[in-house]
Amino acid sequence: MDWPARTLAALRCPVCAASVAQVASGLRCGAGHTFDRARQGYVTLRAGHGRSLNADTVDMVAARERLQSAGWYAPVADAAAAAVSAVAADDGLFLDLAGGTGYYAAAALDALPGWDGVCLDLSTPALKRAARAHERCVAIGGDALRPLPIVDGAVDVVLSVFGPRVPSEISRIVAPGGVLVVVTPLPEHLSELVEAVDGVHVHEGKSERLAAQFPAWERVAREDVVAPLALTAEAARDVLAMGPNAHHVSVEALADLGPRDATLAVRVETLVAPGEHR
Numbered sequence: 001m002d003w004p005a006r007t008l009a010a011l012r013c014p015v016c017a018a019s020v021a022q023v024a025s026g027l028r029c030g031a032g033h034t035f036d037r038a039r040q041g042y043v044t045l046r047a048g049h050g051r052s053l054n055a056d057t058v059d060m061v062a063a064r065e066r067l068q069s070a071g072w073y074a075p076v077a078d079a080a081a082a083a084v085s086a087v088a089a090d091d092g093l094f095l096d097l098a099g100g101t102g103y104y105a106a107a108a109l110d111a112l113p114g115w116d117g118v119c120l121d122l123s124t125p126a127l128k129r130a131a132r133a134h135e136r137c138v139a140i141g142g143d144a145l146r147p148l149p150i151v152d153g154a155v156d157v158v159l160s161v162f163g164p165r166v167p168s169e170i171s172r173i174v175a176p177g178g179v180l181v182v183v184t185p186l187p188e189h190l191s192e193l194v195e196a197v198d199g200v201h202v203h204e205g206k207s208e209r210l211a212a213q214f215p216a217w218e219r220v221a222r223e224d225v226v227a228p229l230a231l232t233a234e235a236a237r238d239v240l241a242m243g244p245n246a247h248h249v250s251v252e253a254l255a256d257l258g259p260r261d262a263t264l265a266v267r268v269e270t271l272v273a274p275g276e277h278r
């Protein structure tokens with residue numbers, strides 16, 4: 001399948017930073033570095049074979065996908081898509097950074113008819129799903145904590161939902177006047193579940209940290225999304241199985257968990273980069 005010209009023009013070689021073109025096997029840069037397309041359609045643009053310590057595992061991605069397809073996170077997807085479309089021009093390039101399964105990318109692209117999208121993540125099981133998340137979205141294997149395989153100023157909107165990000169890299173790849181939408185958990189996010197299993201709590205103060213990370217950007221919107229969730233026993237287990245608690249909570253504690261009322265509580269913030277948008 002041919003990738004959109006705009007998407008290809010935005011990608012760069014992770015080894016030498018040269019531009020890339022599509023070839024039969026995947027992508028190739030001008031200096032001859034090649035990156036194979038996986039059978040499922042994604043291409044990994046990473047230099048070397050660094051370890052993927054923080055990438056979501058098969059079980060975490062499966063739990064996340066069950067929750068997303070059952071609609072538990074629809075209020076977050078709706079709010080993120082609304083935040084993106086409120087500031088977006090008629091067309092452009094959208095990046096979901098550490099986008100996981102591409103669930104939020106798909107919701108955003110549905111709200112951005114003239115746009116193309118990239119979902120970048122480190123997790124192979126997530127990329128397999130992201131590659132078929134939306135017809136206008138490609139999936140790229142990449143490390144959000146390293147120089148991104150993306151050309152300076154090539155992206156119009158970056159979405160970051162619960163994922164790692166490096167402010168200097170986001171500032172580099174976003175076009176002047178471009179947009180960053182960040183979704184972070186509020187302290188009360190799913191805290192009932194975390195308390196039930198004595199798990200890992202969300203840290204407070206993420207919003208202040210975001211403003212400090214992007215001092216030259218203007219915050220144009222901020223919305224807190226708070227919704228009660230009457231989780232089934234399976235959904236409650238999946239919430240814990242997909243996140244940091246997967247590594248901390250015992251199998252027995254998860255098995256004992258019945259249906260639970262919990263609170264979904266996230267903050268959606270929209271920042272605009274300095275400069276005049278093209």
Ligand SMILES: C[S@@+](CC[C@H](N)C(=O)[O-])C[C@H]1O[C@@H](n2cnc3c(N)ncnc32)[C@H](O)[C@@H]1O
Pocket residue numbers: 054055056064097098099100101103104120121122123126142143144145160161162163164
């Ligand atoms: C909490 S999940 C959020 C995924 C997605 N944004 C969502 O909300 O469904 C964090 C994601 O970051 C990915 N990840 C972790 N470290 C990463 C890194 N250094 N670079 C890119 N992705 C990373 C994981 O594989 C996982 O998909």
Ligand SMILES: [Zn+2]
Pocket residue numbers: 013014015016017018029030031032033
């Ligand atoms: Zn190269």
